[in-house]
Amino acid sequence: MRNAQNMFQIQSTMPQTIMSRELLQMPAVLLRDYLSNAIIDNPFLELRYSATEETLCRASNPLNNLETFHADPSETSDAPLSLVEELCGEQCDSLCAHLRFQVSLLDLDKDTRTRLNYLxxxxxxxxYFREDILEIAKELNISTHEVLRLLQIIQGFYPVGVGARTLQECLMLQIDSGNQFAHIIRRIIEEDLPDVAQHHFSTLKRKHHLSDSQLQQVIQEIQNLNPKPGLTFCAETVAHYIYPEASIYVVDSTLKLRMKSDPRTFLVFDRNYMQDIDDAEAQSYLKAKKTEAINLLNSLNMRQAILRQLLLYLIHEQRDFFFGGKSHLRPLSMKEAATALGVHPSTITRCVRDKYIETPWGVLPLRQFFQTSSGNEELSVEYAYQLILQLIDSESKSAPLSDEDISASLKKRGISISRRTVSKYRERLGIPSQRRRKMF
Known part of the structure; x- marks a missing residue:
């Protein structure tokens, strides 16, 4: 009985969770289009034309007054915190839509279809599918074997290689079993990919007993495989028109945050719509629509709460930038932001995606405030230049800092660069060595 209740809870919360992810990653322009369609399709939602005021709050204020809409207990479908916070990583909408279309073509029972769309x-x-299989099994209250079975279905979709968990698995899924060298290609992918990448062809030739022409064919086949099949369908989703989510500005030496696109200011939930309707079939339809409306409004609350928390965090962490400009923008990772806000890193990824904010220095993409996974080298170098200048400007003229001293000071501020790199940056800035800076 307990398992049945848990399964019901998962099934009822999944639509809320999926909607929350979708709304979180939508930029303001696309969100407005989405809500316009939702209003047309749902009688419980109305447009409030008079409520156009934007939300204004001080940068130091905590989140508050976020209304949560609830239906009857049987209708409530708020997602558990673990599902809500672990909003999954950034992904290409067109790829997702393509995969969901392929799911729709399969003859599946309702539960399997719901779980498959979730994956x-x-x-x-x-x-790629980078999630932990055990965690997904717990979330869906199914066995890991069942998760793997569902994942295997996705791995049979187009583009070939989709749904793989590793590079090796991705490439293996793309091997043509009819190829005469298929077994050798599989073995090389499993055991010798580094040798392929480093062009250790003589090693491969000896190990797999291949002639020059055979090796050439095998390598060509491997190089023709797509290590990132999802990008085949990845179209740019940045809106043609940019509408900032918020404005961060200075008033009397104080940073303030104004939310510019809060949809809750013009979206109204009509709780009493179905009170006078007696038809049983209509009641069933309207009950479903009421739940959809509640899910949408709760998802909007969640989107605005996370976005506002993130912007307040940026105001605190990037204060020097908002007052001083780009040279004061310090390196900051999305993982740091996620830790500070107590959410999953992928939540921050979705929150940042395609969003813009208005600052004293122009309208900027939120992504600019963070390093990418590979590191925003230009930002890090510029910030290091700024700190090196500050350290040298404030040093003792009779005992100037060595490059080693500067390197140690930078590490304390989160910039880990070697003494040699400090020396290179110092020379680029036209600053003489420690010995030449010393004044007697």
Missing amino acids: VELVNEDG
């Missing part, structure tokens, strides 16, 4: 949502823009 599709977790496929990232490269086409």
Whole structure:
């Protein structure tokens, strides 16, 4: 009985969770289009034309007054915190839509289709499934074997290689079993990919007993495989028109945050719509629509709460930038932001995606405030230049800092660069060595 109740809870919360992910990653322009369609399709939602005031709050204020809409207990479908916070990583909408379309073509029972669509949502823009199988099994209250079975279905979709968990698995899924060298290609992918990448062809030739022409064919086949199949369907989703989510500005030496696109200011939930309707079939339809409306409004609350928390965090962490400009923008990772806000890193990824804010220095993409996974080298170097200048400007003229001293000071501020790199940056700035800066 307990398992049945848990399964019901998962099934009822999944639509809320999926909607929350979708709304979180939508930029303001696309969100407005989405809500316009939702209003047309749902009688419980109305447009409030008079409520156009934007929300204004001080940067130091905590989140508050976020209304949560609830229906009857049987209708409530708020997602558990673990599902809500672990909003899955950034992904390509067109790939996701393509995979969901393929799910719709399969003859599946309702539960399997729901779970399969849930897994599709977790496929990232490269086409990989990077989630923990055990955690997904717990969330869906099914066995790991069942999760793997569902994942195997996705791995049979187009583009070939989608749904893989590793590079090796991705490439293996793409091997043509009819190829005369298929067994050798599989073995090389499993055991010798580093040798392929480093062009250790003589090693491969000896190990697999291949002639020059055979090796050439095998290598060509491997190089023709797509390591990121999801990008085949990845279209740019940045809106043609940019509408900032918020404005961060200075008033009397104080930073303030104004939310510019809060949809809750013009979206109204009509709780009493179905009170006078007696038809049983209509009641069933309207009950479903009422639940959809509640899910949508709760998802909007969640979107605004996370976005506002993130912007307040940026105001605190990037204060020097808002007052001083780009040279004061310090390196900051999305993982740091996620830790500070107590959410999953992928939540921050979705929150940042395609969002813009208005600042004293122009309208900027939120992504600019963070390093990418590979590191925003230009930002890090510029910030290091700024700190080196500050350290040298404030040093003792009779005992100037050595490059080693500067390197140690930078590490304390989160910039880990070697003494040699400090020396290179110092020379680029036209600053003489420690010995030449010393004044007697």
